[in-house]
Amino acid sequence: MNVSVIGGGYVGLVTGACLSELGHNIEIVELDETKVARINKRDSPIYEEGLSDILNRHTGKRLIARSDYNGIPDSLITFICVGTPESEDGSANLNYIISASQSIGKALKGSKKPHTIIVKSTVPPGTTENIVAPEVIAHSGRPEGTIRFGMNPEFLREGRAVYDFFHPDRIVIGTNDARTFNEIKELYADLKAPILHTSLVAAEMIKYTSNAFLATKISFSNEIGNICKKLGIDVYEVMEGVGLDSRIGPLFLNAGAGFGGSCFPKDVSALIRLAKSLGYEPDILSAVMKVNEAQPERLIEILKKHLSNLKNKRICILGLAFKDNTDDIRESRALVIIRLLLKESAEIIAFDPLAMDATRAVFPEIEYAQSAAEALNNADACLIMTEWPEFSSLNSEFEKMKTKVIIEGRKVLKRKDIEGICW
């Protein structure tokens, strides 16, 4: 099928590239010319495992990027994969969704060919029906019914997005008519996964609910972890026993410094905002955020127990990305920790295998090391902030520290002479 994808960010680029791997012809529409040039040169603007191989196979053949909407009428389907960032009041900012819908509408003006528009961005329930569809129809000047709409949320984890695309737990297709459902289903015909047909609004809500539930599992584990720490119990042993209950499941029960990234914090905030706007006080969701925000402060409290005064103390931070296998630092707990340490006038030296350039742009004032060993050299304390597997093999490197205070915000080390945020 000929498919256009609006947005060449994490979701758009991965979706477009993976659809080209499934045999579809993909045109990615991205307004940033630099990104367009990089995609067309097979130089991925983001780090995502397996993505470069796909770009190498299909760019210039089944996959191209461009910065205008002129190719839209030649495609049968257009995916909207633009960002829905957090507004100041916590709600989802739909500006990019609105401008993409208007541009698609204008591009479809005059065309008589059938066209289906599928929203993949995370949007509050009702957005596809009440914002996207009317904007497209109004700007296309076409009669209602000649353009159809669907909502097909993504469940891609950063760093593992290509794997997740090809091995989904489920494919959710929200449409209000069977024809659109069958068309979208056909796109994914080669993937083995249960396909769920829902209403447009339910598909939109499934995405928020999934992210909110996963975030709840993490904050719940952190709360249990905080209690376990006071009792001297290993929360990881506890959660292993809890996760073996098939009604609960073993994943997303890792206690630690809390969740970051481009999805959980923004989506839980947007759901809270939405609930409040409807006159409902979402106590559980608010507590999920509260526990998450308090975890970095707990880490600093533990650090202060060891070093009392942090002024001019040399603190080594291992891990800056919001999780392993990505260069993304959005909402990373490491950045919250850096801010708190700077307030205490600590001296910071950081190392991350992928995320140092991004962090340097936010915190040019701190020191960056070329390796974990260099960062640990002469440090008064070390905080482990990202679950990078390579940190688990650090051992003799800790001997170079001035004082061996090692505190884990993520459980990666095997040694006994350390303390964890909740273990």
Ligand code: UDX
């Ligand atoms: C998430 C969802 O998993 C994905 O389905 C959705 O489409 C986008 O948001 P992502 O943000 O890429 O994906 O990362 P994820 O692996 O879910 O981790 C999010 C955060 O939670 C990270 O900061 C991670 O360190 C933290 N986490 C995760 C925990 O603290 N404990 C866990 O058990 C799991």
